[in-house]
Amino acid sequence: MTDEFTTEVYYDDDADEAQLADKTVAVLGYGSQGHAHALNLHDSGVDVVVGLRESSSSRAAAEDEGLTVATPSEAAAQADIVSVLVPDTVQPAVFEEIVDELDEGDTLQFAHGFNIQYNQIQPPEHVDVTMVAPKSPGHLVRRNYEKDQGTPGLIAVYQNVSGDAKDEALAYAKGIGCTRAGVIETTFQEEVETDLFGEQAVLCGGVTSLVKHGYETLVDAGYSPEMAYFECMNELKLIVDLMYEGGLGEMWDSVSDTAEYGGLTKGDDIVDDHAREKMEEALEDVQSGRFAQEWITENQAGRPSYTQLRQAEKNHEIEDVGEKLRDLFAWAEEDSESEDDEQTRVNAD
Numbered sequence: 606m607t608d609e610f611t612t613e614v615y616y617d618d619d620a621d622e623a624q625l626a627d628k629t630v631a632v633l634g635y636g637s638q639g640h641a642h643a644l645n646l647h648d649s650g651v652d653v654v655v656g657l658r659e660s661s662s663s664r665a666a667a668e669d670e671g672l673t674v675a676t677p678s679e680a681a682a683q684a685d686i687v688s689v690l691v692p693d694t695v696q697p698a699v700f701e702e703i704v705d706e707l708d709e710g711d712t713l714q715f716a717h718g719f720n721i722q723y724n725q726i727q728p729p730e731h732v733d734v735t736m737v738a739p740k741s742p743g744h745l746v747r748r749n750y751e752k753d754q755g756t757p758g759l760i761a762v763y764q765n766v767s768g769d770a771k772d773e774a775l776a777y778a779k780g781i782g783c784t785r786a787g788v789i790e791t792t793f794q795e796e797v798e799t800d801l802f803g804e805q806a807v808l809c810g811g812v813t814s815l816v817k818h819g820y821e822t823l824v825d826a827g828y829s830p831e832m833a834y835f836e837c838m839n840e841l842k843l844i845v846d847l848m849y850e851g852g853l854g855e856m857w858d859s860v861s862d863t864a865e866y867g868g869l870t871k872g873d874d875i876v877d878d879h880a881r882e883k884m885e886e887a888l889e890d891v892q893s894g895r896f897a898q899e900w901i902t903e904n905q906a907g908r909p910s911y912t913q914l915r916q917a918e919k920n921h922e923i924e925d926v927g928e929k930l931r932d933l934f935a936w937a938e939e940d941s942e943s944e945d946d947e948q949t950r951v952n953a954d
């Protein structure tokens with residue numbers, strides 16, 4: 606543990622795997638997070654059972670990896686820790702299937718606090734409720750673990766009936782490889798609000814909109830789609846890699862002075878106070894629960910807007926251009942995920 610941060614950071618030495626000895630972990634779901642948690646825990650020597658519905662397309666993939674698969678309620682019945690890694694919108698229904706299997710002293714665990722924070726799941730009072738949330742897509746949690754590397758993560762404790770909830774969460778974080786990189790303790794509320802804001806405003810929503818607007822601006826001005834793709838999409842990874850490795854400073858140091866001056870003068874002019882106000886609105890929608898209610902209602906209605914938006918994104922010209930270019934150029938093969946990862950993603954979709 607280090608005291609150089611405003612918050613404590615936990616590493617491998619701060620976590621005791623003995624907390625998981627003689628315990629069985631039920632991992633419900635075998636998608637992005639589920640396959641990574643199940644396989645990493647299994648490879649760390651933890652007893653794992655994967656919970657999937659009978660008709661699940663993920664069953665074969667889990668069984669092929671040597672994992673035991675049962676239905677969610679059978680898995681929960683065998684388990685001391687039930688890790689709920691099905692999609693957020695599905696979790697309340699799956700929770701109803703397994704709640705009667707939660708015994709005194711068991712742990713109900715999440716990788717994101719949506720359903721606790723927005724009261725879609727009311728856990729029984731006799732169980733611990735924790736979160737172990739890798740700050741990464743699940744496929745990288747698995748890939749990093751296989752390379753003996755770690756993925757940063759969060760832990761949080763919502764209910765601590767046993768008195769050991771935090772230690773157990775740390776041991777679980779070690780089992781999936783997060784304490785190799787560092788783990789921070791947070792609350793369910795803070796995790797949910799920062800995670801939803803980050804994915805909407807910056808990581809998923811903000812970046813894709815920036816890329817599309819940049820691409821469209823160049824193509825509409827008469828430049829070739831291929832040039833626009835390389836400039837606004839492909840090179841983004843290389844720029845982000847530099848920021849990831851050494852912060853904004855390493856990126857600015859690496860690009861030309863011309864790029865640095867142009868970027869520093871134009872960046873804040875384009876992503877300006879208007880964008881900042883919109884970010885604040887998005888954060889307020891998350892904090893007030895308005896976004897959560899909108900997403901729950903959208904699901905209850907059969908996802909009409911989501912389906913339409915997904916289709917429009919798939920149909921964007923940049924996707925066609927990118928697919929063709931990635932087939933033509935060698936870099937895509939080097940950077941592509943393993944076949945296993947691809948297979949799991951297909952199963953998750």
Ligand SMILES: NC(=O)C1=CN([C@@H]2O[C@H](COP(=O)(O)OP(=O)(O)OC[C@H]3O[C@@H](n4cnc5c(N)ncnc54)[C@H](OP(=O)(O)O)[C@@H]3O)[C@@H](O)[C@H]2O)C=CC1
Pocket residue numbers: 633634635636637638639657658660661662663664677689690691692693695699716717738739741742743744952953
């Ligand atoms: N994606 C990520 O990287 C991250 C996700 N999280 C959180 O992790 C949790 C899991 O998300 P994610 O990994 O994206 O989920 P996925 O969408 O990848 O989960 C798919 C899995 O859930 C199963 N599933 C779907 N519906 C049901 C159902 N009705 N009953 C039983 N199983 C079902 C699927 O099996 P089937 O074949 O039966 O459909 C599949 O195995 C969420 O709380 C999310 O917010 C946190 C950090 C990052």
Ligand SMILES: CC[C@](O)(C(C)=O)C(=O)O
Pocket residue numbers: 739740741742743800803804808809
């Ligand atoms: C950035 C998206 C994410 O929050 C994640 C991978 O951490 C998610 O919900 O998938």
Ligand SMILES: [Mg+2]
Pocket residue numbers: 740741800804
């Ligand atoms: Mg996230």
Ligand SMILES: [Mg+2]
Pocket residue numbers: 717800801804
């Ligand atoms: Mg998220």
